[in-house]
Amino acid sequence: MYAAGRLDADSEGLLLLTDQGRLQQRLTDPAFGHWRRYWVQVEGNLSAGEGPAEAAISQLRSGVMVQGQRTRPARARALSATDLATADLPERHPPIRYRVQVPTSWLELDLREGRNRQVRRMTAAVGYPTLRLIRMAIDLMDGQPPLDLRELAPGQWRPASACEDQRLRQLQGRHSPGRGGRAGGGKSGRGGAGG
Numbered sequence: 128m129y130a131a132g133r134l135d136a137d138s139e140g141l142l143l144l145t146d147q148g149r150l151q152q153r154l155t156d157p158a159f160g161h162w163r164r165y166w167v168q169v170e171g172n173l174s175a176g177e178g179p180a181e182a183a184i185s186q187l188r189s190g191v192m193v194q195g196q197r198t199r200p201a202r203a204r205a206l207s208a209t210d211l212a213t214a215d216l217p218e219r220h221p222p223i224r225y226r227v228q229v230p231t232s233w234l235e236l237d238l239r240e241g242r243n244r245q246v247r248r249m250t251a252a253v254g255y256p257t258l259r260l261i262r263m264a265i266d267l268m269d270g271q272p273p274l275d276l277r278e279l280a281p282g283q284w285r286p287a288s289a290c291e292d293q294r295l296r297q298l299q300g301r302h303s304p305g306r307g308g309r310a311g312g313g314k315s316g317r318g319g320a321g322g
């Protein structure tokens with residue numbers, strides 16, 4: 128079995144497991160540019176939408192310096208209370224640290240690369256350290272909805288549906304667009320971490 132991308136011990140969310148090495152490589156190699164969506168609870172108020180919060184989101188969108196290299200441009204937006212209520216996120220066990228004097232907010236961040244602890248390093252670089260990190264979805268880039276956590280409780284798993292299985296099989300048949308830059312996945316050069 129291969130994990131198509133990694134999550135560190137402090138992260139939560141979607142993890143695809145496969146016995147197909149080619150599929151794992153296809154989903155994690157930055158040359159293919161599969162968007163991975165994360166919901167990130169950060170220290171500080173990003174929902175203000177102005178001043179430092181607006182500048183931080185703009186920096187994330189254009190790329191930030193992480194370990195001496197600029198990240199690829201990301202998609203980033205502050206999540207609203209409505210977004211969070213609709214998602215009905217489960218409580219984290221153990222809970223994140225809570226400090227009365229420090230507000231927290233949520234950010235949606237979509238990445239096309241996955242360096243080691245990249246999301247955490249990116250949010251820290253713009254002044255909003257990560258408290259909680261959830262991988263919500265992986266886009267197969269086939270024009271259909273991304274694979275996501277819908278209807279899965281923490282720790283729960285399920286096999287791919289017949290439709291999802293067909294989409295994953297089709298994904299394996301596509302050819303690489305070629306390297307669009309450095310892979311950025313650590314010593315092996317493979318992407319997919321994100322956490």
